[in-house]
Amino acid sequence: MTSATPARPPGRPRSGVNDVVFAATLSTVHELGYARATVERIAAAAGVAKTTIYRRWPTKGALIVDCLLDAFGPVPVDGGSKAAILSGAIRWIAGKIGEPGVGDAFAGVFSDAVSDPGLRLILATRLQDPYRIALQDALGEPEQRVLFFIDVVVGTLLHRLGMTGVPMVEADVDALVDMVLPVFG
Amino acid sequence: MTSATPARPPGRPRSGVNDVVFAATLSTVHELGYARATVERIAAAAGVAKTTIYRRWPTKGALIVDCLLDAFGPVPVDGGSKAAILSGAIRWIAGKIGEPGVGDAFAGVFSDAVSDPGLRLILATRLQDPYRIALQDALGEPEQRVLFFIDVVVGTLLHRLGMTGVPMVEADVDALVDMVLPVFG
DNA sequence: CATTTGCGCTACCTTAAGTTTCGAAACCTC
DNA sequence: GAGGTTTCGAAACTTAAGGTAGCGCAAATG
Structure with a gap:
């Protein structure tokens, strides 16, 4: 029988x-901004070698994305009215973007993505x-509409932060x- | 008496x-994307030396901004109802962002600005x-509201393009x- | 002890922004 | 036409950053 816990690799x-x-x-990122937060500086701040970072994340962008996933955690989709779910999601992402470093990292990685399809x-x-999927399930809305919702909310918040x-x-x-509730609620 | 046309510099x-x-x-920018559109490549495409570009624009960002100003031209603020002005402005900027190269350059320079206060x-x-000023004058709305309008419209359009x-x-x-008209109209 | 893998370190490659230098060309004034 | 002033193109250069390679050592398994 195969073990439930896979054997630790050698x-x-x-x-x-x-x-x-x-x-x-x-x-x-909070102290220096996105562009000046080089992988070397991040490694130094973490007390780790640059090569250690590149062993775990293939690119700087992948590191930032994982860092954001860790910072965001799961969406708080509390059951409730559509309006409650939507306003909760908006205030939640707005709050996260306001946390030191998170908003800058978010805007910065979006920036890089403009000319980097990977x-x-x-x-x-x-x-x-x-x-997106969590919101689709909670709202019962089709993918297109949820994508439009995300474009409006995240786009607006990041444009303000970037400008x-x-x-x-x-x-x-x-x-x-x-503005958003009457359209999606 | 001083001449009306200033003397040409020597x-x-x-x-x-x-x-x-x-x-x-x-x-x-359209062919290669923003990041791969280096100043050297742009100079080569224009049949011009790189130094000529740097004599006229201090940075790549300044070149892009001037290029966008040239591409956008003046806002078409046709007199009319608030709703007409607003929807006209939204469709105008959406159309410009859809022109080849313009949207990518717009999103790209915004990207760089995230970590470049200058x-x-x-x-x-x-x-x-x-x-912004043209819209304020045409709409009679305060600066804050027009800035919010710009964040929503431009942020949404660029987020979609970037993603x-x-x-x-x-x-x-x-x-x-x-979505926007009921709020600002 | 042998093997396998992760870590830190250093040196290196590549790309791109921006600078410097220099000879040649274009314009104006005398 | 001569001299002065500025621009142009070409090339070499500097600096910064992402990303890679090789090495010796550390930490785990068996």
């Missing part, structure tokens, strides 16, 4: 520094799809909710 | 290749402000208009 196991690298990534695929499948360097204030998030 | 006058460079910029300033003052590589289809532009 050789030295990886040290558990992923969380340290994620924290170093966010703090470095990164665009990672972004779509690893980051966007899980949240001003400051996350959107609460009053404008309220306005965003008020 | 030395060899600049050749009139700005338009050629703009066209080469858009076609190169470029952000150029972008805000040279590109965004004229259109998919394809400009937003007309049906979704219609949905964007329908």
Whole structure:
């Protein structure tokens, strides 16, 4: 019979520094901005060799995406009215984008994806799809409409952050909710 | 008495290749994407030396912004109802973003601005402000609301382009208009 | 102890932005 | 036409960053 827990592969196991690298990534991006947060600097901040990072993530973009997945966690899709689900999702992502480092990393990796189809695929499948599917299930809306919803919400929040360097204030998030609810609620 | 036409400065006058460079910029961005459209390649496509470009624009970002200003031209603010002005502006910018090279250059320069405050300033003052002011005057709306409008419209359109590589289809532009009009009309 | 794999380190390759230098060309004034 | 001033094109250069390769050592399994 095959064991339920797969046998540990031979050789030295990886040290558990992923969380340290994620924290170093966010703090470095927060302090220096996305472009100046080089892999070398992130590695130094994490107390780790650059090669260790490239053994775990193939590119800087993949590292950032995993870091964001770790920072976001699961979507809080509390059962409730459609309006409650939508406004909850908007306020949740707006709050995350306001956390130090998270918004900059989010906007930065989107930036790189503009001219990098490989990164665009990672972004779509690893980051966007899980949240899109969760929203589809919770709302019972077709894929197209949920994608449009995501474009509006994330696009607006990131455009504000990118143009001003400051996350959107609460009053404008309220306005965003008020604008979106009649269409999707 | 001082002459109405200021005396031409001494030395060899600049050749009139700005338009050629703009066209080469858009076609190169369209063919290769933003990141691979290097200044050297743009110069080669324009039949011009790289140093000539750097004599006229201090950075790649400044070149792109001027190229976009040339491509956009003035906002078509036809007098009419608020709703007509708003939907006209949305469809106009959506159309421009759909032109080959323009959308990619727009998204790309926004990308760079995320971690480049200097470029952000150029972008805000040279590109965004004229259109924002024109809209403020035409709509009689305060600055904050017009900025929010721009964040929603441009953010949504660029997020779609950045995530998919394809400009937003007309049906979704219609949905964007329908969503925005009740709030701003 | 033998094997296998991860880590840190260093050196390296490649690409791209932006700079410098220099000889030649174009324009103006005298 | 001569001299002065600025631009152009070409090439070499600097710097920064992403990403790779090789090495010796450490940590696990058997």
